[in-house]
Amino acid sequence: MLAASATQYMEKAGAHITVSDLTMAYGDFVIQRDLNFTVNHGDIFIIMGGSGCGKTTLLKNLIGLKIPSKGDVWFDNINFWKSPEQQQEEIKRRFGVLFQGGALWSSLTLAENVGLPLEEYTDLGPAEIREVVSFKLALVGLAGYEEFYPSEMSGGMRKRGSLARAIALDPEILFFDEPSAGLDPPSSRRMDELILEIRDSLKTTIVVVTHELDSILRIGNNSVFLDAETRTMIASGDPKQLRESSPEPGVRDFLGGHARE
Amino acid sequence: MDIIHDSRLEFHNPDERTLDIVLAADWHLRDGIVAIEYVEQQLSAYPGITTIRIRENRITHWDTSLPVFITRLLAFCDKTGLALETSGLPDGVQKLLNMARSIPAATLTSRTNAAQGFFEQIGNMTLLMAHGMPQTMRFIGEIIMSFVRLATGKAQFRPGDLLLLIQQVGPNALPIVSLVSFLVGLILAYMGAAQLERVGVQIYITDLVSIGMVREIGALMTGIIMAGRTGAAFAAELGTMQVNEEIDAYKTLGISTVDFLVMPRILALVMMIPLLTLYAGLVGTLAGMVIGITVFDITLFEYWQQTLRALELKQFWVGIFKGTVYGIVIAVSGCLRGIQCGRSAQAVGEATTSAVVTSIVYIVLTASAMTIVFYKLDI
Numbered sequence: 001m002l003a004a005s006a007t008q009y010m011e012k013a014g015a016h017i018t019v020s021d022l023t024m025a026y027g028d029f030v031i032q033r034d035l036n037f038t039v040n041h042g043d044i045f046i047i048m049g050g051s052g053c054g055k056t057t058l059l060k061n062l063i064g065l066k067i068p069s070k071g072d073v074w075f076d077n078i079n080f081w082k083s084p085e086q087q088q089e090e091i092k093r094r095f096g097v098l099f100q101g102g103a104l105w106s107s108l109t110l111a112e113n114v115g116l117p118l119e120e121y122t123d124l125g126p127a128e129i130r131e132v133v134s135f136k137l138a139l140v141g142l143a144g145y146e147e148f149y150p151s152e153m154s155g156g157m158r159k160r161g162s163l164a165r166a167i168a169l170d171p172e173i174l175f176f177d178e179p180s181a182g183l184d185p186p187s188s189r190r191m192d193e194l195i196l197e198i199r200d201s202l203k204t205t206i207v208v209v210t211h212e213l214d215s216i217l218r219i220g221n222n223s224v225f226l227d228a229e230t231r232t233m234i235a236s237g238d239p240k241q242l243r244e245s246s247p248e249p250g251v252r253d254f255l256g257g258h259a260r261e
Numbered sequence: 262m263d264i265i266h267d268s269r270l271e272f273h274n275p276d277e278r279t280l281d282i283v284l285a286a287d288w289h290l291r292d293g294i295v296a297i298e299y300v301e302q303q304l305s306a307y308p309g310i311t312t313i314r315i316r317e318n319r320i321t322h323w324d325t326s327l328p329v330f331i332t333r334l335l336a337f338c339d340k341t342g343l344a345l346e347t348s349g350l351p352d353g354v355q356k357l358l359n360m361a362r363s364i365p366a367a368t369l370t371s372r373t374n375a376a377q378g379f380f381e382q383i384g385n386m387t388l389l390m391a392h393g394m395p396q397t398m399r400f401i402g403e404i405i406m407s408f409v410r411l412a413t414g415k416a417q418f419r420p421g422d423l424l425l426l427i428q429q430v431g432p433n434a435l436p437i438v439s440l441v442s443f444l445v446g447l448i449l450a451y452m453g454a455a456q457l458e459r460v461g462v463q464i465y466i467t468d469l470v471s472i473g474m475v476r477e478i479g480a481l482m483t484g485i486i487m488a489g490r491t492g493a494a495f496a497a498e499l500g501t502m503q504v505n506e507e508i509d510a511y512k513t514l515g516i517s518t519v520d521f522l523v524m525p526r527i528l529a530l531v532m533m534i535p536l537l538t539l540y541a542g543l544v545g546t547l548a549g550m551v552i553g554i555t556v557f558d559i560t561l562f563e564y565w566q567q568t569l570r571a572l573e574l575k576q577f578w579v580g581i582f583k584g585t586v587y588g589i590v591i592a593v594s595g596c597l598r599g600i601q602c603g604r605s606a607q608a609v610g611e612a613t614t615s616a617v618v619t620s621i622v623y624i625v626l627t628a629s630a631m632t633i634v635f636y637k638l639d640i
Binding site: 105106107118122123124125128131132135136138139141142143144145149150151169170194197200201202203 | 354356364365
């Protein structure tokens with residue numbers, strides 16, 4: 001099924017993504033080991049940690065771009081990496097991904113970028129696709145920019161355009177890689193608001209990789225903290241609570257909480 | 262008129278002025294978007310209606326197809342002057358509609374997407390060429406200045422880069438140059454034999470192959486191979502650097518991109534291509550010898566003697582001179598197209614294509630010009 005259901009996910013509250021004993025490595029070099037966490041339906045789940053701790057690598061393991069060295073990633077009750085390729089493709093169609101630089105296809109206009117998933121995976125006619133594309137672009141505040149090429153848009157606009165493409169098929173799960181990187185504070189706040197509004201209206205499960213403190217505390221309701229030194233996760237849970245009461249001083253410090261004796 | 266139905270919409274008329282739309286069933290994008298004609302039909306059946314109310318009673322699933330339908334309905338009501346009450350919509354839909362309306366549509370149009378007429382295209386191409394010419398001239402001027410700086414020891418570049426480029430351009434090209442020149446030598450030998458056998462002078466295959474390969478074809482084949490191999494690589498490399506703003510990074514550091522990137526590439530190719538040309542000529546001659554000995558019963562000694570008689574030193578010089586000219590043409594077009602590249606993946610493709618096409622066109626032009634000039638000068 002391609003589309004997320006407004007009523008279905010209200011009923012479901014349990015685990016949407018489950019990561020168990022995940023170890024990621026490039027060759028012999030271990031990036032992170034023994035990761036265990038659960039993302040629930042309707043969560044805004046933050047993957048956080050300092051630079052170089054493997055946040056983006058973890059995201060690549062979750063969205064099917066990189067095979068983990070060990071461990072499993074479950075979507076509902078399907079073990080992604082143990083599934084046949086065909087089923088993996090089907091699962092991937094339930095995702096939307098916003099890449100760090102936007103990754104809009106430069107030879108296509110914004111409307112063609114957003115329309116391509118609709119052309120490929122729905123039976124809508126060109127006129128209907130145009131309508132849906134215009135609606136999605138209006139959602140991200142880019143109505144009227146249909147015929148623009150990515151090279152004619154600013155970094156922030158490209159990012160929002162990429163968000164419109166990511167939500168084109170009403171995905172069940174949206175992955176964001178550094179959504180506010182390179183955006184000015186108002187644009188960054190606007191991106192956070194968009195993320196919240198998409199979750200609230202479409203009830204999408206959202207996974208965000210970020211180290212922007214403001215964003216983490218504004219939108220996140222669940223999280224995992226990856227530590228670069230010990231190469232494993234050292235905290236998980238609501239970032240606001242972690243900031244106050246995590247036993248790890250490094251986590252409290254990262255989140256701007258008070259260091260305890 | 263037949264009344265058509267869609268299971269997703271139900272209509273009720275609580276009074277003469279009001280039409281209630283009850284949303285029902287599953288709204289999936291894959292089933293298409295509900296047509297506004299259903300509502301129009303109802304309105305034409307009950308002409309007194311002034312208000313449409315939306316009530317969500319039996320909806321079991323919705324996705325983007327619902328807000329898009331409501332957007333259609335809003336536009337329709339705007340046009341026909343009907344009042345629309347949307348308070349019965351699911352919360353999420355209401356939120357999405359508010360989001361979509363929160364930022365007004367821009368009324369800009371793209372600069373590049375305007376459709377061009379035939380004459381406009383011709384005009385634009387002319388302007389592009391008129392602008393391109395001085396740009397090319399300036400680029401060539403900068404390259405000459407860069408070589409002047411190189412001669413006076415003031416050019417900024419890293420010798421390590423030059424060595425790496427020399428390796429990529431020279432030794433790494435040997436396998437393909439060997440293959441192509443051997444096969445071309447073989448073709449020449451067979452082609453020549455077909456004619457020369459008739460008059461019983463197969464021995465002149467030797468002259469045909471050795472002079473042909475060393476003087477003309479070795480250089481030409483090497484040039485065309487290097488245009489596809491190295492010219493394209495230069496354009497793609499510099500073009501991608503342009504896309505990644507690496508060229509800008511050099512410029513802001515005050516490093517001349519011509520000194521740092523272009524000059525070493527030209528130097529590497531101009532140093533290597535004479536050697537490759539010479540090599541191609543010799544491999545081609547060898548191919549001729551193999552065919553001559555094995556197929557046309559010429560002895561090794563005969564072939565060797567005849568080759569020594571045919572090949573004067575000037576044939577080598579002509580071949581090397583031509584190869585060097587092609588090398589300059591290839592390196593300059595590759596680097597020029599790379600530096601001129603736009604900032605998208607498509608632009609890199611265009612730059613690479615253009616580099617190869619430009620190289621081959623100029624190789625053929627200079628080859629013809631040189632052949633005629635050498636003939637007139639009796640070289």
